Every structure is written in structure tokens, then in C-alpha cells.
Amino acid sequence: MRQARRLTRRNVRLAERRFLVEGPQAVREAFSVPECVVDVFVTSPALARYCDIAAAAASTSVPVHLCDETAVAALVGSVTPQGVVAVCRYVDVPLTSALGPDSALVAVAAHVREPGNAGSIVRCADAAGAAAVVFAGSGVDPYNDKAVRASAGSIFHLPLVVAMTVADAVEALQARGFRILAADATATTSLDAMLDSGALAGRVAWVFGNEAWGIPDAERAAADEVVAVPIYGRAESLNVATAAAVCLYATARAQRAGAAVPPLSS
Numbered sequence: 109m110r111q112a113r114r115l116t117r118r119n120v121r122l123a124e125r126r127f128l129v130e131g132p133q134a135v136r137e138a139f140s141v142p143e144c145v146v147d148v149f150v151t152s153p154a155l156a157r158y159c160d161i162a163a164a165a166a167s168t169s170v171p172v173h174l175c176d177e178t179a180v181a182a183l184v185g186s187v188t189p190q191g192v193v194a195v196c197r198y199v200d201v202p203l204t205s206a207l208g209p210d211s212a213l214v215a216v217a218a219h220v221r222e223p224g225n226a227g228s229i230v231r232c233a234d235a236a237g238a239a240a241v242v243f244a245g246s247g248v249d250p251y252n253d254k255a256v257r258a259s260a261g262s263i264f265h266l267p268l269v270v271a272m273t274v275a276d277a278v279e280a281l282q283a284r285g286f287r288i289l290a291a292d293a294t295a296t297t298s299l300d301a302m303l304d305s306g307a308l309a310g311r312v313a314w315v316f317g318n319e320a321w322g323i324p325d326a327e328r329a330a331a332d333e334v335v336a337v338p339i340y341g342r343a344e345s346l347n348v349a350t351a352a353a354v355c356l357y358a359t360a361r362a363q364r365a366g367a368a369v370p371p372l373s374s
Contacts, residue, residue, distance in 0.1 A: 109175065112149065112183055112195050118249045125198040127251035130184040132158045135194045137261035139164040144264070147195040148172045149180055154191030161192060184253055198251065199268055203242065203280050206267035211239035212311050212363050214281060215356060218274045218327060219245040219318040220348060226250055227258025228349035229316060234262035236356035242269040244277040247318075274327045278315070282332075286313040290323050290331035291355055293345050298338045299358055307333070308359045309366030316352045 112128065114120045121127050126146060129138050132154070138145050139161070148165050152174060155162055165172045181189045207214075215233040220226050226248045233241045243250050250256075250270060256263055269277075278288050289302070289312055302308050315331060317323035328334055337346055337354050346354070 109149065109173065109179055109183075112147065112193070115195065116183070116253065118252070121249065121251050126195055127198065127256065128183055128253055129194045129196050129256055130192070130253065131190045131257070132161060132192055134256065134259075134261045134264075135161055135192055136164070137264040138194050138196050139168065141199060141264050143168075144196050144199060145170050145194050146197060149175050149183060149193045149195075151175060151177050151180055151191040154180075158192060199264060200250075200270045201267050203240070203269045203272065203277070206240035206242075206269050207284060208239065213238040213356065213359055214240050214242060214286060214313040215352060216242045216244055216274070216277055216281075216313055216315045217247060217250075218277075218315050218323060220247045220316065222319055222348075223248050223252045223254035224258045225319060225347065225349040226252070227255040227260075227263070229352045230255075230259040230266075230268070231262040232349065232353040232356055234259075234265045236353075236360040238266060238356060238360075240267040240269055242272060242277045244272045244274040274315070275330060278313075278327070278330045281313045284311075286311045287333070288313050288315060288331045289355070290315040290317070290328050290334045291337065291348075291351050292317065292322055292328065292334050293336050293339075293351075294322075295334040295336040297333055297335050299335055299355060300338055302333070302335055303358055303362060306362070306366065308362035310363075312359050312363075314352070314355050314359070316348050316355075319348055
């Protein structure tokens, strides 16, 4: 338990390449990734309620540790812990491993610092059928407990790429035939115009910037197009996770309605 509690610190997570996953649904999803789960900590009531998790642990020889509610709560930042926490191995992969020949949609979180937004972007990308999510620049740790919780298990569904600069991510994606679209509320090109022109039907990587200052000028300049989500009502703006959902779903729909995307460049 003491070793697991240390994983609440980012430097320890990075050194050990392990992180904490809280809640029955997320822990179930973690077991879907081979050799991902290392330990499970659970209260007696939760063990009785989520017997499938105990069965999954037994079938993979993962130790299950019975703990009281105070001990389990100390592992998570949740106000209402659900009584089950798993220690998991990192799931990120290199960008080259994340992309397959049919990969057509990628989300790049550039300097995104709010954990809830980071996890929500992963969840939105998963729901939209994206091939991968890239965390680039000086952003939040995607293995932060709040980010993992906000992903609602999606962190285990699609490849995650971390520890890249935004410039390196953009260059690598462009080399593989992706059109880089930077989402920015100040852009003159609207998402509607991109949809109407058919520009979203090909291979697309969206770059979503920092909550406070958006995407730096140099990184905007590296994009093939800077695009704004149109605001039809009186709202000042959308937060980055909501904007990501709109852009990713618009692109997914365009790609499914258009011609087949050609094979990925090597």
C-alpha cells in the first residue's frame, strides 16, 4: 500500500512507469490490456459487489489486497471513492507504433494543463474513433489521477503517445500524410467551411492548445490550417475538451462519408 501511495506523485509515476486507476469500470478496462494491471486494492464491500474484477485478477495472477475504506481513499483524489483501485503499468507507445495503415484521425493535446480536459480529450478521441492521442509539450501528466478518471477507461482503448514536443509531433504526422489542423477560436477559417469544402475527409490530425493561451505562434504557423469552431449563440467560447469533441466528430463524420483514406505513408 505504501508503494502504491507513492504513485500519487508524478516523479514517482515517471520513474516506475506505473499509475493508479480508480473505479470498477476503469479497472475492468485495464484488465483488457495484457499485463497492464500489477495490483488491485479493494474494500470488502467492493469485492463482493465487483466479483468480476476479482475473477479477472485471479485469471491473470494479479494480487488482490483487501483494505479498509480509509486506506483505499488515500490512494485517490476522488471525493466519493468507489472502493477499488488498481496499480497499472504505463500504456503509452511511440508514435510509429501508434499508427497503422488505416489510421486517419489523431488528436494532439498541445500544452493542455487541466487534468479533466486532458482525460476528456482522450475520451472524445476514443468515442470518435481516433487512431491515437498525442500529449505534446509542457502539459499535464495524462497519468494524473484526475486525467485518468476523466478518460472513463478510454486511456486503455486507443494508443497514447507522450513526451514529444509539439513540433516533433507535427513533423512526424505530416511526414505520414496527415493534414495538421490547429483549433483556435481566433482563426478566420471556420469548421463549417472545412466541412463544406471536403477538407476533413482525408487523413487529419487536430492540435488542441492550452486552455489559457491557446497555441503558440510558431506552432500555429506549422499547421496546414488554423480552424475555429463557429459560435452561433452568445457563448464567449468553448473549453478545449468541448472544442475537441466537436472537431473530432465533425472529422469522423466527414471521413466516413467520403472516399476511403489511402494507406498510411511509412
